[in-house]
Amino acid sequence: MGPLLTSQKKRNENLLNLFIQQVLNGLAVGSAYGMFAMSFGLIFATMGILNVAHGTIATFGAIAALTVVENWGFSFFPALLIAILTGAAIGIVTDRLAFQPLRARANTLGYLITSIGVWIVLIALGETALDHQIKTFPPDLLSWPRLVTTNIYLAPGQIWLMIIGPISVVALYLVLTRTPIGTMIRAVGFSDVWSRISGVSSTVVILSTVGISAGLAGIVGYLSSIAFDNVSVPLGEGLLLKGFAAVVVGGFGDVRGAFLGGIIIGVTEVLGAQYVSGDFRDVITFGLLILFLLFRPEGIFGEIKFGAAR
C-alpha cells in the first residue's frame, strides 16, 4: 500500500471515529433530553399543565446534590437520591401551593401563567443558592465508568446518562402499564371524569404523577450537571426547551416516544453542529419541532387524549 493510500485510509478512519464520537455525544445529551421530556410530558398528559418551571426543578435537583456532596461528602448514589427527593419535594410543594388552588376553576391558560410565576420564583431562588455562578461537582465524585480509547472519549457523566436514560424509560413504562398507580394515572390521562366516577382518587394521582415526574427531573438535572460540568440555572432552561421539542417530536402520550424524541433531538443537534454549523444547532432542533407540528402533530408514537386531574 502506497503512502498516499495509507494517508487516505488514516483520514477516513479519523472521520469515522469523529462520527462515532459525535453520535455518542448526541446519545448522551439526547438521553438527558429524553428523560426530561418523559417527566415534562407526563405532567402534561395527566394534568394538562405545561409546567415551564419544570426545567428549574431539574436545576434544583443538581443544586441539592451539589450541596450534600460539597458539605457532607455524599458520594454519587446517595447524592442521586437527594436529587430525586428534592425534585419530587419541590414538584409536590409547588403543585400544592400554586396549581391546586386553580383546579376548581380549571383554567388551562391559568396553569401556564401560574407556572411562569413559579418559574420566575424558582429562578431567583436558584440564582441565589448558586450565588449567580456556574458551579461543578468535584472531579472525584464520579470517576467511573470512563470510556477512553485513542479516538473515543466518554466522560462518566455521559455514560451514566446513557445507562440511566433507557432504564428510566423501561421503569416508567412498566410503572404506567403494570401497576395500579400507573393504571390510575393513565385512566386520568384518558378521562378525568370517568376515572373519578370509577373511584380513582385524583389527589393520589396528582401527587404520584408530580412526585414521579419531578423526581425524574431531579435525576436529569443531577446527571446532566455532572456530564456537562454545569450546575447553573440556564442548565434547566436548556433542558426545558429541548425537552419540549422532544415531547412534540416523540408524542405526548407515550413515554417511549418522548425518550426517543429526546434521542433524535440530541443526536441531530450534535451532528448538525459538527457537519453543518454550530450556528444552526438550535435551528435544526426547532426546525424539526416545526416540521412535526406541521406534518405529524401527534408525534412519532402518537398521543392520548389529555385530561386535567382535579
Next chain:
Amino acid sequence: MVGRSKKRVLVGLMTAAALSVSMFVGVGSVSAATEKEGGRCDKEGDLSTGYALICEKKGTTLTWVNKTLPKGTYKVGSEMLLSGAAAFAGVPMNKGVEKAVAEINASGFLGKGAKIELITRDSAGKADLALAAVNEFVANKVSGIICCALSSIAGAISQVAANNQTPVIIDAAVLPGLAKPPYIHRTVIMTGAKNGVQWQSAQAMVKAIKAKTVAIPETSDNQGMVADAVMYKEAVTAAGATNVISIKTQAADTDLSGAASQIIAANPELVIPAMLGGPASRLVKALRDRGYKGRIVGNYGLSDQTNFAIAGASLAGVVMPVTFNPAKPINKLGRDIVKWWKSENGGALPSAYPGMGYTAAWYLAIAMKNSGDGSPANVAKALNKIGRMDSVYGTVRFNKGQIELARTAKPIFLEWQADATQKEWNGK
C-alpha cells in the same frame, strides 16, 4: 378535560416561547483638586496622585475644573447581568458600581448634600429585560445609565437611551464601534482591538510554540466574541499559523462535549476560545478531560477566580492577557480595589469585573459633577469634555467616547497555575 384544540394552542404558545428564547453576556480617590484648578493637566504623571478626576478638554489643552452639583438626589440607572449565563461577570461588576457610588456619596464628591440614587435592574442578558430597564431609567429622568455588558444587545439598547438624550456608559461590551458620542461612551478597554493585548497574546503564543494549526471556538451569537474570533484569526495567521479552524457554539449551549470532540479531531497545537469566561472554562475542562495537551490562550474573562471553581486544575497553563493584574496593581486605586475585594471575599483576588464597574460609575459621576445640574443633556456635554482620569488601569484618556490607556504599557499575560494562582507568563 383539555381538548385537542386547547392543547394545540398551548403547544403553539410554548413553541413560540421556546423559539424566542433560543434565538437569543478609581478613579475614586476623592481629594480636592483645587490646588491644580485652572492649571494644565495634560502631561503624563499629572494624574498619578489620584485626584485627577476633573481634567477637562478646553480647546487643545486639558484644564482642571471643579464644579459641584446643588444639594439633592440624582438618579443613575444601572442595567446589570445579575442572573443568567453571564452573572459570573455581572455580579462582581455590579459590586464595583455600588462601591463607587458608596464612595461618591460618602465623600460628598458631587457637592454638599448631592447624592446618587442608584436604580439597579437585572436584565439577565435578555434584550427585552434590558430594554425595559432602559425605558424605565429614561422615564425616571436619570442623569445617566451604566449598562450593556453583552455585545449582542449593547448596540440596540444604548441607542435607545441615546435617542432619548440620556447618556450611557457601556461597562463591558467589546463589540467594535459601540462608543458614539455625545451620548454613548465606553469605559472597557478594547483588549480585542487589532494589535491590542489579545492580539499580542495570540501572536506571542503562536510564535512561542511555532503553532501551525489553531482552533478558534467562538460564541457565535455574541457579536463581541465573533469580532474577537475574526481578530484572532487575523492575528494568528499573521504570526505564521497556516490552518485556522473555526468552531461555532451558542451562548446557551449547556453541553460542550460536541465542540470539544470537534476541536480534538482537528488536533490543533493551540486553542483560543473567543468566549465568555464561564463557557470558556467549561470548554477548557472538556478539552483537558478528553486528553487535549496543546496550549490554550483565553481572554481576560478567563482570569476570574470563579473559572477555577468550574474547571479546576484543568486551567493550568492557560494564558490570558489582562489590563488589570490583581496580584500586582499599578497604582493606589488598583491596590484599594484589591484590598476591598479581598476583605469582602475571604481573601480572594478580584477579577477585572469589579474594576470595570467601578470605573464606569466614576466616569459618569465626574461628568455629573461637571454638568452643573445633573441633567442628562449637560451630563452628556460634560462627558465629552473629560480628557483624562485616573483608573485601576492607570491614567486613561478618551478618544471619541472610548477609553484608552494614556500610556504605552507592556502587555500583561497571566498564566493559570494548578494551585489556583496566576503568575505572569514566561513566554514559553
